[in-house]
Amino acid sequence: MDAVPISWYLTLSAFMFAMGVTGVVIKRNPIVIFMCIELMLNAANLAFLAFARQQAQLGAQVAGQVYAILVMAVAAAEVAIGLGIIVAIYRLRDTINVDEMNLLKF
Amino acid sequence: MFVQILFGLMAIVIVVTSIGVVAVRNPVRSALNLVANFFALAVLYLLLYAQFVAAVQIIVYAGAIMVLFLFTIMLLNLGSPAELSERGEIKRPITWGLALLFVIVLAGGVFSRLSEAQPAQDDIGTVQMVGKFLFTDWVYPFELTSILLLIAIVGAIVMAKRRL
Numbered sequence: 001m002d003a004v005p006i007s008w009y010l011t012l013s014a015f016m017f018a019m020g021v022t023g024v025v026i027k028r029n030p031i032v033i034f035m036c037i038e039l040m041l042n043a044a045n046l047a048f049l050a051f052a053r054q055q056a057q058l059g060a061q062v063a064g065q066v067y068a069i070l071v072m073a074v075a076a077a078e079v080a081i082g083l084g085i086i087v088a089i090y091r092l093r094d095t096i097n098v099d100e101m102n103l104l105k106f
Numbered sequence: 107m108f109v110q111i112l113f114g115l116m117a118i119v120i121v122v123t124s125i126g127v128v129a130v131r132n133p134v135r136s137a138l139n140l141v142a143n144f145f146a147l148a149v150l151y152l153l154l155y156a157q158f159v160a161a162v163q164i165i166v167y168a169g170a171i172m173v174l175f176l177f178t179i180m181l182l183n184l185g186s187p188a189e190l191s192e193r194g195e196i197k198r199p200i201t202w203g204l205a206l207l208f209v210i211v212l213a214g215g216v217f218s219r220l221s222e223a224q225p226a227q228d229d230i231g232t233v234q235m236v237g238k239f240l241f242t243d244w245v246y247p248f249e250l251t252s253i254l255l256l257i258a259i260v261g262a263i264v265m266a267k268r269r270l
Contacts, residue, residue, distance in 0.1 A: 003109045004153065007216045012117055012150075014212040016124050016143075018205035023128040025201045031179055032136050035127055038171065039140070042147055045163075049154045061230045062239040066247075068159045069236070072166055073251045077258035079171050083178045084265040090182050 009050035016043035028098050034082050041075045113153060119146040133184055137175050144168045156231040 016039055023036030045068045052064020090096050119142060126139035144167045151160035229235055240248055 003107070004113045007213075008113065008117070009150070009154070010216045011209070011213040012120060014216070015121060015209050018208045019124040019128050021208075022201050022205040026195075026198045027128070029133055029184065031175060031182075031184065032127070032133050035133075035136055035140050035175065038167070039124060039127060039143070042144070042167070045159075046147060046150065049151055049156050049159065052156075053154055058227070058230065059239065059243065062235055063243070065156050065159050065231055065236050066240055066244045068156065069162060069240070070247055070251055072162060073255060076166060076171060077254050079174055080258050080262045081265075083174055084262045086178060087181065088265045096182065096184070 006050050006054055010047060013043045013046040013050065016040070016046065030086050030096050030098050031083075033098070034079065034086075038075060038079070041071055045071050109153060112149065116146040116149045116153075119143070120150075133179050134176065137172060137179065140175075141168050141172050144172070151231075154231075155228065158231055158233050158236045160231075 020036040020038075020040035020043060023039065024033050027033050027036065048064045048067045048071070052061050052067075055061050055064070086096055089101065093100070123139040123143040123146070127136045127143065130136050130139060144163060148160040148163040148168075151157075151163060
């Protein structure tokens with residue numbers, strides 16, 4: 001059953017994380033940027049679960065899964081707040097282009 | 107053998123859909139790519155003996171969070187690709203190149219140094235086992251999470267109201 005080495009899972013996780021970073025850098029739509037942040041959080045979850053399978057003790061193995069659940073709770077809170085901010089900015093400025101949100105820049 | 111084939115299929119789905127989230131111009135299609143990505147990830151979680159996390163992944167991510175994304179896209183009427191046109195810029199190829207380099211470097215480090223997976227009991231990812239550890243060893247982070255969610259609820263309501 002344990003046929004797939006942990007390295008493959010971690011490489012997949014690194015790929016997902018790299019795609020998330022790429023999207024955050026090159027995208028201008030804040031909703032797509034949020035989706036890319038979700039991609040990065042999921043990459044972290046996959047790495048947590050893969051590393052959990054490397055542990056010898058039962059407690060450490062389950063700890064990785066508990067961590068994944070906590071990350072999901074944080075992601076849910078982040079999405080609720082983030083999308084609320086996007087809707088509030090859209091009501092205020094009638095655009096959500098991140099290039100035009102420069103009030104905090106100066 | 108079955109596990110390797112399943113892992114390969116899901117890895118292909120994950121790679122294609124993660125590129126799709128970034129490369130596609132229409133945000134609705136990005137969201138649908140992300141949903142497919144989350145389902146493939148749930149299958150991988152099952153292969154890693156994380157049954158409960160796989161179920162939560164489908165219910166919370168593919169269910170609740172993606173519906174919230176699609177709802178916001180529809181509410182702000184961002185479905186049309188011309189709304190936020192992304193010009194060709196020098197930073198785009200540079201970013202793709204750096205991402206590729208990041209994956210290559212990490213994969214190289216990972217493949218040369220890691221040991222193999224330990225033999226596990228079948229039941230380390232069940233609701234019973236995760237719940238037992240969540241409410242004994244991890245009860246303090248668990249309670250902190252509830253406070254975090256409460257703060258998120260209050261914050262979302264404060265931002266959604268026009269004036270308090």
